[in-house]
Amino acid sequence: MNGNGLAPDTRTHLIRAFERIVGPEGVISSPDELRVYDCDALTFFHRCPPDVVVLPTSTSQVAEIVRRCYEFGVPFLPRGAGTGLSGGATPRAGGVMIVLTRMTRILDLDLANRMATVEAGCVNLWLTKAVECHGLFYAPDPASQAACTIGGNVAENAGGPHCLKYGVTTNHVLGATVVLPDGEVVRLGGKVSDSPGCDLLGVFTGAEGTLGICTEVTVRLLPQPEAVKTILAIFRTIEDACSAVSGVIARGIIPVAMEMLDRETITAVEANVKAGYPLDAGAVLLIELDGPRGEIEAEAVGVEAVCREQGCLDVRVAQTEEERALLWKGRKEAAGSFGRIAHHYYLQDAVVPRTKLAQVLREIEEIGARYRVKIANVAHAGDGNVHPMICVDRDVPGCEERAIQAGSEIMRRCIELGGTVTGEHGIGLEKREYLRLMYSPADLAVMHRVRGVFDPAGLCNPGKIFPDEDGPAGAEHSARHASAVSAG
Amino acid sequence: MTVAASVIQDLRAVVGAESLLMGEGLEAYRLGDRIPQAVVMPTDDAEVSKSLALAWEGALGVVPWGGGSHQSIGSPPSRYDLALDLTRLNRLLVHEPADMTATAQAGIRMAELQRQLGKHGQFLPLDVSMPGLATLGGVLATRLSGPLRCRYGTARDLILGVRVAHADGTITKAGARVVKNATGYDVTKLYLGSHGTLGIILEATFRVYPRPDVERGWWLPAHDLGAAQVLANRILGSHLVPNRVELVDEVAGRVCGVSGPGLVVSISGLPETVQGQFVDLERMAGEFGVTPSELRNAEGAWTALSDFPWPNAGWIGQGLWVLWRGGVLPADCARAIRAIRERVSGSAEVAMAATVSHGAIRGRLGAEAPEPLVRALAAARETLVGLGGYLVALRLPEGVRDGIDVWGRPPDGLGVMQRLKAAFDAKGILNPGRFVGGI
Numbered sequence: 001m002n003g004n005g006l007a008p009d010t011r012t013h014l015i016r017a018f019e020r021i022v023g024p025e026g027v028i029s030s031p032d033e034l035r036v037y038d039c040d041a042l043t044f045f046h047r048c049p050p051d052v053v054v055l056p057t058s059t060s061q062v063a064e065i066v067r068r069c070y071e072f073g074v075p076f077l078p079r080g081a082g083t084g085l086s087g088g089a090t091p092r093a094g095g096v097m098i099v100l101t102r103m104t105r106i107l108d109l110d111l112a113n114r115m116a117t118v119e120a121g122c123v124n125l126w127l128t129k130a131v132e133c134h135g136l137f138y139a140p141d142p143a144s145q146a147a148c149t150i151g152g153n154v155a156e157n158a159g160g161p162h163c164l165k166y167g168v169t170t171n172h173v174l175g176a177t178v179v180l181p182d183g184e185v186v187r188l189g190g191k192v193s194d195s196p197g198c199d200l201l202g203v204f205t206g207a208e209g210t211l212g213i214c215t216e217v218t219v220r221l222l223p224q225p226e227a228v229k230t231i232l233a234i235f236r237t238i239e240d241a242c243s244a245v246s247g248v249i250a251r252g253i254i255p256v257a258m259e260m261l262d263r264e265t266i267t268a269v270e271a272n273v274k275a276g277y278p279l280d281a282g283a284v285l286l287i288e289l290d291g292p293r294g295e296i297e298a299e300a301v302g303v304e305a306v307c308r309e310q311g312c313l314d315v316r317v318a319q320t321e322e323e324r325a326l327l328w329k330g331r332k333e334a335a336g337s338f339g340r341i342a343h344h345y346y347l348q349d350a351v352v353p354r355t356k357l358a359q360v361l362r363e364i365e366e367i368g369a370r371y372r373v374k375i376a377n378v379a380h381a382g383d384g385n386v387h388p389m390i391c392v393d394r395d396v397p398g399c400e401e402r403a404i405q406a407g408s409e410i411m412r413r414c415i416e417l418g419g420t421v422t423g424e425h426g427i428g429l430e431k432r433e434y435l436r437l438m439y440s441p442a443d444l445a446v447m448h449r450v451r452g453v454f455d456p457a458g459l460c461n462p463g464k465i466f467p468d469e470d471g472p473a474g475a476e477h478s479a480r481h482a483s484a485v486s487a488g
Numbered sequence: 489m490t491v492a493a494s495v496i497q498d499l500r501a502v503v504g505a506e507s508l509l510m511g512e513g514l515e516a517y518r519l520g521d522r523i524p525q526a527v528v529m530p531t532d533d534a535e536v537s538k539s540l541a542l543a544w545e546g547a548l549g550v551v552p553w554g555g556g557s558h559q560s561i562g563s564p565p566s567r568y569d570l571a572l573d574l575t576r577l578n579r580l581l582v583h584e585p586a587d588m589t590a591t592a593q594a595g596i597r598m599a600e601l602q603r604q605l606g607k608h609g610q611f612l613p614l615d616v617s618m619p620g621l622a623t624l625g626g627v628l629a630t631r632l633s634g635p636l637r638c639r640y641g642t643a644r645d646l647i648l649g650v651r652v653a654h655a656d657g658t659i660t661k662a663g664a665r666v667v668k669n670a671t672g673y674d675v676t677k678l679y680l681g682s683h684g685t686l687g688i689i690l691e692a693t694f695r696v697y698p699r700p701d702v703e704r705g706w707w708l709p710a711h712d713l714g715a716a717q718v719l720a721n722r723i724l725g726s727h728l729v730p731n732r733v734e735l736v737d738e739v740a741g742r743v744c745g746v747s748g749p750g751l752v753v754s755i756s757g758l759p760e761t762v763q764g765q766f767v768d769l770e771r772m773a774g775e776f777g778v779t780p781s782e783l784r785n786a787e788g789a790w791t792a793l794s795d796f797p798w799p800n801a802g803w804i805g806q807g808l809w810v811l812w813r814g815g816v817l818p819a820d821c822a823r824a825i826r827a828i829r830e831r832v833s834g835s836a837e838v839a840m841a842a843t844v845s846h847g848a849i850r851g852r853l854g855a856e857a858p859e860p861l862v863r864a865l866a867a868a869r870e871t872l873v874g875l876g877g878y879l880v881a882l883r884l885p886e887g888v889r890d891g892i893d894v895w896g897r898p899p900d901g902l903g904v905m906q907r908l909k910a911a912f913d914a915k916g917i918l919n920p921g922r923f924v925g926g927i
Contacts, residue, residue, distance in 0.1 A: 192877050198901075354667075
């Protein structure tokens with residue numbers, strides 16, 4: 001599929017204009033090179049290259065590019081590293097793609113106030129690396145943190161395993177420089193808290209690049225904890241593990257992370273990285289505590305007591321940094337390990353209230369049996385955030401369709417249990433039709449209203465988040481678009 | 489504008505005669521020199537919706553009203569026909585202790601909400617002023633916070649979703665009852681702190697936290713404000729996890745029973761871990777020649793610090809007083825407080841406290857006559873703006889309102905905010921004129 005077929009002379013004119021703004025080396029227009037940008041990390045869903053890619057190096061260049069698009073009524077979208085999992089950075093139908101990966105500088109490191117201002121293309125992990133020698137860190141740690149950009153994190157309101165205690169991106173962003181969809185540059189929020197006015201920064205964060213393009217971000221940095229303790233608790237059943245999750249929280253202990261891996265996942269992980277998870281376990285919990293040393297020692301005693309009360313088979317505490325890294329390696333490589341048990345898989349993201357976790361996992365198993373697909377589960381259990389991985393064998397006729405139907409039913413059940421269809425991946429292209437299951441037309445009209453205020457011409461990352469006007473309610477419509485499933 | 493008798497009749501039909509206040513009772517809903525022509529006291533969401541639909545039809549100016557404790561915040565309404573008193577929507581609807589979430593109606597008083605959450609040993613860590621009066625809805629609409637934000641953040645971090653009544657009476661929801669959600673725009677944030685100008689919050693779902701086993705507080709006296717700031721920076725940049733780090737000047741210090749300037753610091757947790765952190769705190773303070781002394785009446789100090797500068801304890805004496813809040817960079821709190829004191833001493837009395845972690849300063853200015861008070865307020869604002877910050881006047885006495893914009897200079901993005909207002913409330917009936925830039 002090609003771009004949206006911008007009129008050739010418009011395209012030529014824009015390319016020339018962009019070359020004047022950013023220099024010829026910052027404009028990509030050959031079909032071969034454009035194909036690189038035809039999707040983000042949601043690779044199986046919908047692919048479409050942009051008509052032209054521009055790589056600006058400053059806010060004013062971004063503003064100029066956006067102004068040109070606005071003048072010509074040409075759709076445009078921002079892109080960072082393209083690691084998003086819901087199609088947020090995939091062109092719906094061509095247009096201009098503004099890629100921020102040449103804007104990578106850390107502009108200001110304000111150690112006295114524990115804040116940093118970075119350009120949108122700065123990679124998440126670089127920031128933490130740059131400040132760790134000062135005893136600080138940047139808390140949001142999405143799985144892709146070694147590649148993803150902070151601008152992209154703002155667009156998707158990215159989370160990560162450690163957000164149980166520290167919160168997600170929106171809790172750490174203090175300010176942003178934003179190019180509005182008509183090219184106006186505004187500064188939302190700032191280093192000073194609570195300045196009067198509507199919380200535009202709050203609604204901009206997580207808007208998936210549909211309300212404008214952020215070019216600079218000011219974030220809060222946190223002092224490193226005095227100590228960290230990583231615990232692996234081994235359970236006979238998922239139910240026991242879920243009860244332990246609730247029990248830990250009920251004790252008033254808030255770990256930084258509480259990750260669960262089920263038997264299928266353990267099998268895959270052990271075949272791949274040998275993290276030392278026992279193969280006979282029904283589920284394991286990876287629990288991490290951080291804080292003042294005395295505090296976490298006391299909490300670790302509490303965590304162990306809860307796990308034993310819930311009949312856990314064993315509790316292991318990482319004694320060295322190497323042991324800790326190995327335990328985490330198993331979790332971090334979980335997705336990559338699925339190649340060991342399936343050729344392809346369909347990764348889902350949904351949230352239920354913490355207390356419904358056991359129930360939803362049981363139902364996911366039943367759904368898998370009903371649709372005859374194997375489903376492995378990893379979960380940010382402390383947040384009630386599940387990531388079912390639906391295995392697909394493409395050689396079996398109908399398997400792909402059944403996988404998609406199973407995914408759709410899981411989404412429905414999560415909503416019925418009081419949850420949501422995405423905890424951290426976003427709606428993007430993938431989940432637009434599910435929005436109607438969660439929100440009434442009136443609820444969605446409010447979001448449309450916000451969109452209309454920021455982007456009356458509807459040019460900024462169009463075709464994302466909102467269901468198509470004429471689309472049917474429910475997931476079948478989305479599923480129809482899912483022509484293939486990602487490689488494992 | 490006089491509200492047509494037929495509209496009054498319709499409103500009465502919606503809420504019932506006993507829930508429509510007219511005549512003498514209206515004085516309690518005064519804002520500046522205006523009182524409404526009627527007060528509607530709905531008992532459920534449907535009554536709110538229908539009342540608003542009538543107001544929308546008649547283009548009546550509506551002021552949402554909770555406890556009335558903080559109604560002095562904001563500019564006076566440009567139109568004020570109806571007050572919508574939400575205090576009868578006062579139930580805790582859902583509390584899931586194991587999920588650590590709860591949902592409550594907007595009209596519940598903060599103290600009552602905390603009492604009910606406390607039955608399961610939990611609380612909502614918004615330690616705002618006047619919790620006995622202030623309602624949840626009002627606290628969220630004004631985005632009030634207190635010293636505990638040092639540890640727990642503000643409403644922005646705690647609120648997971650809201651149900652909102654719009655200007656035309658439509659009711660919508662935003663967010664969900666889970667702690668993590670990336671589903672569509674986070675419109676919840678727009679209602680927090682927009683003073684009811686975009687919609688009226690009917691209920692909110694929020695995170696709750698376990699009440700700590702113990703919370704101990706210490707007074708860390710410093711030679712001067714600057715020394716207190718340096719010590720605060722040291723604490724906040726360390727591995728300690730304090731609940732509160734409040735920098736108080738001499739006058740504000742008196743409010744919580746200490747003789748400033750210095751820091752009030754608290755730490756919570758299990759008894760033994762609190763002691764462990766205290767040992768580290770004591771060592772850090774020692775590096776600066778400061779010896780912490782434990783607060784004997786810590787609970788009293790927390791109440792006083794949360795209430796400051798509001799005159800809840802009746803400690804404001806004779807004369808005219810301006811209450812305000814301001815913001816600067818966290819490391820600039822002492823500089824700001826010292827500079828304001830230098831600028832206004834001679835013309836006004838001043839007391840200030842700051843939540844250092846967030847650079848949130850609050851203060852009061854007092855004088856015998858309007859003129860010096862207005863000058864002092866302008867000087868305080870100028871000082872904060874000069875440091876890259878801002879000042880918002882929270883309460884102005886009679887006679888000093890003229891010509892003062894309580895919000896200060898227009899914020900960045902005001903154009904977007906005004907367009908939002910127009911999109912959410914085309915007739916401008918919700919709290920008209922009370923927010924920034926005439927919104």
